[in-house]
Amino acid sequence: DAEITQSPRHKITETGRQVTLACHQTWNHNNMFWYRQDLGHGLRLIHYSYGVQDTNKGEVSDGYSVSRSNTEDLPLTLESAASSQTSVYFCASSESEGPAAQYFGPGTRLLVL
Amino acid sequence: AQTVTQSQPEMSVQEAETVTLSCTYDTSESDYYLFWYKQPPSRQMILVIRQEAYKQQNATENRFSVNFQKAAKSFSLKISDSQLGDAAMYFCAYKDGSRLTFGEGTQLTVNP
Numbered sequence: 001d002a003e004i005t006q007s008p009r010h011k012i013t014e015t016g017r018q019v020t021l022a023c024h025q026t027w028n029h030n031n032m033f034w035y036r037q038d039l040g041h042g043l044r045l046i047h048y049s050y051g052v053q054d055t056n057k058g059e060v061s062d063g064y065s066v067s068r069s070n071t072e073d074l075p076l077t078l079e080s081a082a083s084s085q086t087s088v089y090f091c092a093s094s095e096s097e098g099p100a101a102q103y104f105g106p107g108t109r110l111l112v113l
Numbered sequence: 114a115q116t117v118t119q120s121q122p123e124m125s126v127q128e129a130e131t132v133t134l135s136c137t138y139d140t141s142e143s144d145y146y147l148f149w150y151k152q153p154p155s156r157q158m159i160l161v162i163r164q165e166a167y168k169q170q171n172a173t174e175n176r177f178s179v180n181f182q183k184a185a186k187s188f189s190l191k192i193s194d195s196q197l198g199d200a201a202m203y204f205c206a207y208k209d210g211s212r213l214t215f216g217e218g219t220q221l222t223v224n225p
Contacts, residue, residue, distance in 0.1 A: 031211050042204060042217040050211065058212075090158065094211065099146050099165050102213055104158035 002027045006091050006105040014113055019078040021108050023091030031094045032074040033102060034058075034066060036087040043090065049074055050096075081112045115140045117207050119216035126195045127224050133180075134190045134219045136205030145209040147181065147188045152218070153201040161203070164188065195223050 004025040013019050025032065030051045035043040045058030047066040055066050063085060065077045078085055088109050092102040116139045126132035138147070149161040164172045164181050171179050176196075180189045192199055200223045205216040 033213075042215040043213075044215075045212065048212065088156065092158075096211065099163060101148055101160045101163055103160070104150075107156045 004091060004093055004103055004105040006089075006108050008108060009106065010109045010111075012111045012113065013081050015081055015083060017081050019081050019110070021076045021078075021089055021091075021110070023074045023076065023105060024072055025091075025093040025103075025105075026072065027093055027103065028071060029093035029103075030071070030096055031102075032068070033092045033094075034064070034074065034076045035090045035092065036060065036085075037090060037107075038087050046076065046089075047074075078110075081110075083112050086110060086112045115142075115207050115209070115214045117205055117214050117216040119203075119205055119219050121219045122217070123220045123222070125222040125224060126192070128195055128197060130195055131191060131193045132195055132221065134192075134203050134205075134221065136188045136190070136216055138186050138188065138205075138207045138214075140186065140207065140209070142209045145207060147179075148206040148208065148213070149177070149179070149188075149190045150204045150206060150215075151199075151201045152204065153198075158204075162190070192221075197223050197225060199223050 007022045033048040034046040044060045049068040091105040094100045094102040145166045147164045151159045162174045176193045202218045204218045206213045
Protein backbone atom coordinates (compact mmCIF):
# COMPACT_ATOMS: atom_id res chain seq x y z
CA ASP A 1 0.00 0.00 0.00
CA ALA A 2 1.10 3.54 -0.72
CA GLU A 3 2.11 5.54 2.29
CA ILE A 4 3.92 8.60 3.59
CA THR A 5 6.61 8.20 6.23
CA GLN A 6 8.62 10.59 8.36
CA SER A 7 11.86 10.12 10.21
CA PRO A 8 12.89 10.45 12.88
CA ARG A 9 9.67 10.28 14.89
CA HIS A 10 11.29 12.03 17.83
CA LYS A 11 14.32 14.29 17.91
CA ILE A 12 16.10 16.25 20.61
CA THR A 13 18.69 18.78 19.52
CA GLU A 14 20.49 21.85 20.80
CA THR A 15 20.07 25.43 19.72
CA GLY A 16 22.25 26.37 16.78
CA ARG A 17 22.50 22.88 15.34
CA GLN A 18 21.35 22.01 11.84
CA VAL A 19 18.56 19.46 11.77
CA THR A 20 16.99 17.64 8.82
CA LEU A 21 13.62 15.91 8.99
CA ALA A 22 12.89 13.35 6.30
CA CYS A 23 9.63 12.81 4.45
CA HIS A 24 9.08 10.01 1.94
CA GLN A 25 5.90 9.20 0.04
CA THR A 26 5.08 6.32 -2.26
CA TRP A 27 1.82 7.80 -3.59
CA ASN A 28 3.69 9.30 -6.57
CA HIS A 29 2.09 12.63 -5.71
CA ASN A 30 3.44 15.80 -7.26
CA ASN A 31 2.51 18.02 -4.32
CA MET A 32 4.25 17.81 -0.97
CA PHE A 33 3.89 20.01 2.10
CA TRP A 34 5.48 20.63 5.47
CA TYR A 35 3.46 21.91 8.44
CA ARG A 36 4.17 22.61 12.05
CA GLN A 37 1.59 22.12 14.78
CA ASP A 38 1.63 24.14 17.98
CA LEU A 39 -0.98 24.55 20.67
CA GLY A 40 -3.39 27.34 19.78
CA HIS A 41 -2.24 27.57 16.17
CA GLY A 42 -3.52 24.46 14.45
CA LEU A 43 -1.34 23.46 11.50
CA ARG A 44 0.69 26.13 9.78
CA LEU A 45 2.33 25.74 6.39
CA ILE A 46 6.13 25.98 6.32
CA HIS A 47 7.11 25.08 2.75
CA TYR A 48 5.57 23.25 -0.15
CA SER A 49 6.51 21.81 -3.53
CA TYR A 50 4.53 21.15 -6.68
CA GLY A 51 7.16 18.93 -8.27
CA VAL A 52 10.83 18.17 -8.70
CA GLN A 53 13.01 21.27 -8.37
CA ASP A 54 10.01 23.35 -7.28
CA THR A 55 9.83 24.79 -3.75
CA ASN A 56 7.73 27.57 -2.26
CA LYS A 57 7.53 29.39 1.05
CA GLY A 58 4.53 29.04 3.29
CA GLU A 59 3.34 31.31 6.07
CA VAL A 60 6.04 30.37 8.61
CA SER A 61 9.11 29.66 6.46
CA ASP A 62 11.77 31.70 8.30
CA GLY A 63 14.57 29.45 9.54
CA TYR A 64 13.53 26.49 7.38
CA SER A 65 14.48 25.25 3.93
CA VAL A 66 13.47 22.39 1.65
CA SER A 67 14.75 20.85 -1.56
CA ARG A 68 13.01 18.51 -4.00
CA SER A 69 15.35 16.33 -6.03
CA ASN A 70 12.87 13.55 -6.75
CA THR A 71 9.14 12.92 -6.56
CA GLU A 72 9.22 10.81 -3.39
CA ASP A 73 11.17 12.97 -0.94
CA LEU A 74 10.93 16.45 0.56
CA PRO A 75 13.42 16.87 3.42
CA LEU A 76 12.95 19.83 5.78
CA THR A 77 16.08 21.49 7.14
CA LEU A 78 16.31 23.74 10.15
CA GLU A 79 19.45 25.73 9.36
CA SER A 80 20.18 26.76 12.97
CA ALA A 81 17.67 25.31 15.38
CA ALA A 82 15.98 27.69 17.81
CA SER A 83 13.84 26.94 20.86
CA SER A 84 10.90 28.53 19.05
CA GLN A 85 11.11 25.68 16.56
CA THR A 86 10.17 23.12 19.17
CA SER A 87 7.02 21.67 17.66
CA VAL A 88 5.42 18.71 15.97
CA TYR A 89 6.14 18.61 12.25
CA PHE A 90 3.89 16.98 9.68
CA CYS A 91 4.60 16.15 6.09
CA ALA A 92 1.74 15.71 3.63
CA SER A 93 1.26 14.94 -0.04
CA SER A 94 -1.55 15.19 -2.56
CA GLU A 95 -2.36 14.93 -6.20
CA SER A 96 -2.57 18.16 -8.11
CA GLU A 97 -5.31 20.75 -7.75
CA GLY A 98 -8.94 19.95 -7.26
CA PRO A 99 -10.78 17.90 -4.67
CA ALA A 100 -7.78 15.72 -3.85
CA ALA A 101 -7.17 15.59 -0.12
CA GLN A 102 -3.77 15.81 1.46
CA TYR A 103 -2.48 12.65 3.12
CA PHE A 104 -0.34 13.11 6.19
CA GLY A 105 2.65 11.37 7.65
CA PRO A 106 2.73 10.34 11.32
CA GLY A 107 4.59 13.47 12.45
CA THR A 108 7.98 14.23 14.01
CA ARG A 109 8.19 15.65 17.50
CA LEU A 110 11.18 18.00 17.72
CA LEU A 111 12.54 19.43 20.95
CA VAL A 112 15.17 22.15 20.74
CA LEU A 113 17.03 22.70 24.02
CA ALA B 114 -5.92 35.48 2.72
CA GLN B 115 -8.43 32.81 3.51
CA THR B 116 -9.21 32.17 7.15
CA VAL B 117 -10.91 29.26 8.85
CA THR B 118 -12.56 29.65 12.25
CA GLN B 119 -13.60 26.92 14.63
CA SER B 120 -15.36 28.70 17.48
CA GLN B 121 -15.62 25.68 19.78
CA PRO B 122 -12.24 24.80 21.31
CA GLU B 123 -13.84 21.88 23.18
CA MET B 124 -17.00 19.84 22.84
CA SER B 125 -18.33 16.77 24.60
CA VAL B 126 -20.98 14.21 23.73
CA GLN B 127 -22.46 11.12 25.29
CA GLU B 128 -21.78 7.84 23.58
CA ALA B 129 -24.51 7.05 20.98
CA GLU B 130 -25.63 10.69 20.86
CA THR B 131 -25.17 13.22 18.06
CA VAL B 132 -22.81 16.17 18.09
CA THR B 133 -22.21 19.02 15.65
CA LEU B 134 -18.87 20.80 15.27
CA SER B 135 -18.91 24.29 13.75
CA CYS B 136 -16.64 25.82 11.14
CA THR B 137 -16.80 29.08 9.25
CA TYR B 138 -14.43 30.38 6.61
CA ASP B 139 -13.73 33.53 4.73
CA THR B 140 -13.02 33.57 1.00
CA SER B 141 -13.75 35.53 -2.14
CA GLU B 142 -13.39 32.46 -4.34
CA SER B 143 -16.35 30.60 -5.79
CA ASP B 144 -14.58 27.31 -6.49
CA TYR B 145 -12.99 25.63 -3.49
CA TYR B 146 -13.05 22.52 -1.34
CA LEU B 147 -13.63 21.91 2.33
CA PHE B 148 -12.42 19.08 4.53
CA TRP B 149 -12.70 17.74 8.03
CA TYR B 150 -9.70 15.94 9.47
CA LYS B 151 -9.56 13.95 12.68
CA GLN B 152 -6.47 13.79 14.88
CA PRO B 153 -6.69 11.13 17.62
CA PRO B 154 -4.15 10.89 20.45
CA SER B 155 -1.79 9.07 18.09
CA ARG B 156 -1.48 12.46 16.29
CA GLN B 157 -2.08 10.89 12.88
CA MET B 158 -4.17 13.23 10.69
CA ILE B 159 -7.05 11.27 9.19
CA LEU B 160 -9.38 12.55 6.48
CA VAL B 161 -12.99 12.32 7.64
CA ILE B 162 -14.99 13.94 4.86
CA ARG B 163 -14.71 16.39 1.98
CA GLN B 164 -17.10 18.78 0.22
CA GLU B 165 -16.84 20.46 -3.17
CA ALA B 166 -18.21 24.00 -3.07
CA TYR B 167 -19.97 23.62 -6.42
CA LYS B 168 -22.04 20.72 -5.10
CA GLN B 169 -25.24 21.64 -3.32
CA GLN B 170 -25.67 18.18 -1.85
CA ASN B 171 -24.09 17.73 1.56
CA ALA B 172 -21.41 15.07 1.77
CA THR B 173 -21.97 11.98 3.92
CA GLU B 174 -19.59 9.26 5.04
CA ASN B 175 -21.31 6.67 7.22
CA ARG B 176 -21.96 8.35 10.60
CA PHE B 177 -20.34 11.60 9.49
CA SER B 178 -22.17 14.27 7.51
CA VAL B 179 -21.76 17.94 6.83
CA ASN B 180 -24.07 20.92 6.66
CA PHE B 181 -22.58 23.13 3.95
CA GLN B 182 -24.06 26.60 3.71
CA LYS B 183 -22.15 28.34 0.93
CA ALA B 184 -23.77 31.75 1.26
CA ALA B 185 -23.12 31.78 4.99
CA LYS B 186 -19.61 30.31 4.50
CA SER B 187 -20.39 27.67 7.05
CA PHE B 188 -19.29 24.02 7.07
CA SER B 189 -20.34 22.06 10.14
CA LEU B 190 -19.65 18.40 10.87
CA LYS B 191 -22.31 16.17 12.39
CA ILE B 192 -21.31 12.93 14.05
CA SER B 193 -24.20 10.56 14.65
CA ASP B 194 -24.22 7.64 17.08
CA SER B 195 -20.97 8.86 18.63
CA GLN B 196 -18.47 6.19 19.59
CA LEU B 197 -15.58 6.25 22.04
CA GLY B 198 -13.21 6.03 19.10
CA ASP B 199 -14.51 9.36 17.79
CA ALA B 200 -12.72 11.16 20.61
CA ALA B 201 -10.11 13.32 18.91
CA MET B 202 -9.17 16.80 17.78
CA TYR B 203 -11.14 17.75 14.68
CA PHE B 204 -9.80 20.24 12.15
CA CYS B 205 -11.75 22.03 9.49
CA ALA B 206 -9.72 22.91 6.38
CA TYR B 207 -10.26 25.05 3.30
CA LYS B 208 -8.59 24.50 -0.05
CA ASP B 209 -8.42 26.41 -3.29
CA GLY B 210 -5.65 25.47 -5.66
CA SER B 211 -3.41 23.06 -3.81
CA ARG B 212 -2.92 24.66 -0.40
CA LEU B 213 -4.89 23.90 2.74
CA THR B 214 -5.76 26.43 5.42
CA PHE B 215 -6.68 24.89 8.77
CA GLY B 216 -8.80 26.06 11.65
CA GLU B 217 -7.42 25.79 15.16
CA GLY B 218 -9.36 22.64 15.94
CA THR B 219 -12.10 21.39 18.25
CA GLN B 220 -11.27 18.82 20.93
CA LEU B 221 -14.10 16.29 21.09
CA THR B 222 -14.61 14.18 24.21
CA VAL B 223 -16.95 11.19 24.11
CA ASN B 224 -18.37 10.19 27.48
CA PRO B 225 -19.38 6.57 28.08
